[in-house]
Amino acid sequence: MSLKLTNTLTKRLETFKSIKPGEVSIYCCGVTVYDLCHLGHARSYIVWDVLRRYLISQGSKVTFIQNFTDIDDKILAKAEKENSTMTQVSEKNIKEFHQDMDALGILRPSRMPRATRCLDGIREMIQELEQKGAAYSVEGDVYFAVMQHVDYGKLSNRDLSEQQLNADGRIEREEEARKQHPFDFALWKRAKKGETSFPSPWGQGRPGWHIECSAMVLQELGQTIDIHLGGSDLIFPHHENEIAQSEMATGKKLANYWLHNGMVNVGGQKMSKSLGNFTTIRALLSEGISAMTLRLFILQAHYRKPLDFTKKSIEAASIGWRRLNSALCIGLISHRKLKWPKPSVQEKTIRDLKNNVSNERFSKSCQHFIDALDDDLNTSVAISVLFELSRPLKSLANQIERDVSDLDGEARNLDLHSRWLLLVSLANILGLQPELPLEKNSHQGKMHSDAEIIEAIKERKAAKLSKDFTKADKIRKELKDKGIELIDKKDGLTDWIKK
RNA sequence: GGCGGCAUGGCCAAGCGGUAAGGCAGAGGAUUGCAAAUCCUUUAUCCCCAGUUCGAAUCUGGGUGCCGCCUCCA
Numbered sequence: 001m002s003l004k005l006t007n008t009l010t011k012r013l014e015t016f017k018s019i020k021p022g023e024v025s026i027y028c029c030g031v032t033v034y035d036l037c038h039l040g041h042a043r044s045y046i047v048w049d050v051l052r053r054y055l056i057s058q059g060s061k062v063t064f065i066q067n068f069t070d071i072d073d074k075i076l077a078k079a080e081k082e083n084s085t086m087t088q089v090s091e092k093n094i095k096e097f098h099q100d101m102d103a104l105g106i107l108r109p110s111r112m113p114r115a116t117r118c119l120d121g122i123r124e125m126i127q128e129l130e131q132k133g134a135a136y137s138v139e140g141d142v143y144f145a146v147m148q149h150v151d152y153g154k155l156s157n158r159d160l161s162e163q164q165l166n167a168d169g170r171i172e173r174e175e176e177a178r179k180q181h182p183f184d185f186a187l188w189k190r191a192k193k194g195e196t197s198f199p200s201p202w203g204q205g206r207p208g209w210h211i212e213c214s215a216m217v218l219q220e221l222g223q224t225i226d227i228h229l230g231g232s233d234l235i236f237p238h239h240e241n242e243i244a245q246s247e248m249a250t251g252k253k254l255a256n257y258w259l260h261n262g263m264v265n266v267g268g269q270k271m272s273k274s275l276g277n278f279t280t281i282r283a284l285l286s287e288g289i290s291a292m293t294l295r296l297f298i299l300q301a302h303y304r305k306p307l308d309f310t311k312k313s314i315e316a317a318s319i320g321w322r323r324l325n326s327a328l329c330i331g332l333i334s335h336r337k338l339k340w341p342k343p344s345v346q347e348k349t350i351r352d353l354k355n356n357v358s359n360e361r362f363s364k365s366c367q368h369f370i371d372a373l374d375d376d377l378n379t380s381v382a383i384s385v386l387f388e389l390s391r392p393l394k395s396l397a398n399q400i401e402r403d404v405s406d407l408d409g410e411a412r413n414l415d416l417h418s419r420w421l422l423l424v425s426l427a428n429i430l431g432l433q434p435e436l437p438l439e440k441n442s443h444q445g446k447m448h449s450d451a452e453i454i455e456a457i458k459e460r461k462a463a464k465l466s467k468d469f470t471k472a473d474k475i476r477k478e479l480k481d482k483g484i485e486l487i488d489k490k491d492g493l494t495d496w497i498k499k
Numbered sequence: 500g501g502c503g504g505c506a507u508g509g510c511c512a513a514g515c516g517g518u519a520a521g522g523c524a525g526a527g528g529a530u531u532g533c534a535a536a537u538c539c540u541u542u543a544u545c546c547c548c549a550g551u552u553c554g555a556a557u558c559u560g561g562g563u564g565c566c567g568c569c570u571c572c573a
Contacts, residue, residue: 042573074571157501230573232504234573297511302513304504319524320521392538469532469533
C-alpha cells in the first residue's frame with residue numbers, strides 16, 4: 001500500500017505521488033505573530049509534523065516551508081497598545097513560537113520566510129497580475145478580480161454567480177463599493193496616515209493577506225508544489241485566493257494536494273482568539289502537562305475531524321502517555337540491567353525497520369502501523385499498535401522497578417529487546433519520544449522540607465517493622481493529605497513524590 | 500440563505516459491505532500488610548425511519564441534532 005491522502009481540491013482520497021520521485025515540497029500556512037500560540041495551532045503543526053516525519057521515514061527528501069505573517073493589523077494594534085513597533089512585536093512572538101514548537105518536538109521547517117522579507121516577490125506578483133488584467137487598482141488599493149479567474153471557487157465550492165447573498169452586514173460598505181465583485185480581495189492596501197507602510201508602484205501601503213503565501217511559495221519552492229497545508233478554516237477565502245493569484249500569475253497549478261486539519265473545539269465550539277476560549281500551549285505546559293501528552297491527545301483523533309478539548313480528555317491522554325512512556329523509556333534506563341546493547345538514537349527508514357524486524361509477529365505490527373498511516377494518516381490506529389507493542393514492556397519496566405531478580409529467560413529477553421526497538425522507532429514517526437522521568441524526590445513547594453519527610457518515612461518504617469500498621473497507615477495518610485505520596489519498593493525502601 | 504463535515508459503549512476515538520481497534524474510567528482476579536504500579540479477564544449492534552443486499556455502523560433516500568466556512572483565524 002502507499003500513502004493516501006484526502007485532497008480538499010478533489011474532495012477525494014488520493015494516492016500521493018510527488019512531482020519529483022523521492023522529493024516532496026510542502027508549504028504550510030504559518031501564524032500571524034501577534035500573540036502566543038494556542039492548542040489549535042499545536043494541533044495543526046503536530047499533525048503536519050507527523051506527515052513530514054512519515055514522508056522522511058519513507059526515505060523522501062522533504063522541503064518544508066512555513067511562513068510567518070509579520071505584517072498585519074493585529075500586530076500593528078498590539079504594537080500601538082504596547083507602545084512598541086511592528087518589528088518588535090513580531091520578533092518577540094517569533095521567538096515564543098519557536099520555544100513552543102520546539103517544546104512540542106515539532107521539527108523546524110526547512111525555511112521560514114516572512115512577509116517583510118518577501119516584499120519584492122509580492123510586488124512583482126501583483127504587477128504580473130495587473131499586466132494580465134486580473135488586478136485593478138482603486139485609489140492606492142489593488143484588488144484581485146475574481147471574475148478573471150475561470151477556476152475561482154474550485155477549492156471551496158463557491159459559485160461566483162451567487163454573489164455571496166447572505167454575507168450581509170459583515171462587510172464594510174465603503175470597501176464593497178470599490179470592488180467589482182464582492183469576492184474580490186485586496187492584493188495591496190494603501191496606508192492610512194501614520195501607519196507602518198512600504199513603498200510600491202501604487203503608493204505607500206501593505207500587502208494583502210493572501211498574496212504573501214503565493215509569493216513565498218513561488219520564491220521558495222517554485223510554481224507547482226506537492227502539498228499545501230493549513231487549517232480547515234483557511235480553505236475560504238485564504239487558500240481559494242492563493243490559488244487564484246498564483247495560478248493566474250504563473251499559469252500553472254499551485255499545489256497538487258491540499259490538506260486541511262480539523263479544529264480544536266471547546267464545548268463543541270471552535271477554539272479561537274476571537275471567541276476567547278483558547279488555552280495557550282504555554283499555559284498547558286506550565287500546568288505540568290507534558291509535550292508528549294499533548295501530542296498523544298492530538299494524534300488519538302483523526303486529523304480532519306474536530307477534536308474537543310476538555311480537562312478530562314487531557315487527563316486521559318496524560319495517564320495513557322505515562323504508561324506508554326514507561327515502555328519507551330525502559331531501554332534507555334535499564335539497558336545495562338537487561339544486558340541490552342547501549343541504545344543509539346539512529347533514525348530508521350521504514351525499509352530498514354521492515355528489514356530489521358525478524359520476528360513475524362513484529363513485522364505484522366509494523367505493517368499494521370504503516371498501513372494505518374498510509375490510510376490518510378490514521379494516527380489513531382497507529383497509536384493502538386504502539387499500545388499493543390508496549391504491553392509486555394510495561395510489565396518488564398514494572399519488574400525492574402520492583403527489582404525482581406528473576407528476569408525472564410534469554411530468548412524472551414531478546415524478543416523484548418527487538419520489540420522495544422520497534423516500538424521506539426515507530427513512536428518516533430509520530431514524534432512520540434521517550435520522556436525520561438524527572439528525578440524522583442524533586443519538587444517545588446515549601447510545605448515540607450525533605451528532612452521532615454524523610455523523618456516521617458523513617459518513623460513509618462519503624463512502625464512497619466514492629467507490625468504497627470495502624471500507625472504506618474496514619475503516617476501515609478498524613479503525608480498524602482499534604483500532597484506527598486509514598487511508594488514502597490521491593491527492597492524495603494520508600495520513594496516519595498510530591499503532587 | 501449557500502458550501503462542507505460530523506453523529507459508534509460512562510468519556511475520548513478507529514471502522515470505508517462480512518459480523519464492533521485502541522486509550523481513559525468501571526468491574527472481577529493475580530500481586531501487595533495497606534497504598535501505588537503492573538499483568539490477566541471483562542463491559543456496545545453503532546441518532547431515527549425507510550430502502551438496496553445473502554449480509555450494513557459501513558451504500559441510497561428522508562428525518563433529527565451538532566459543528567465549520569461564507570469577516571480575521573491553525
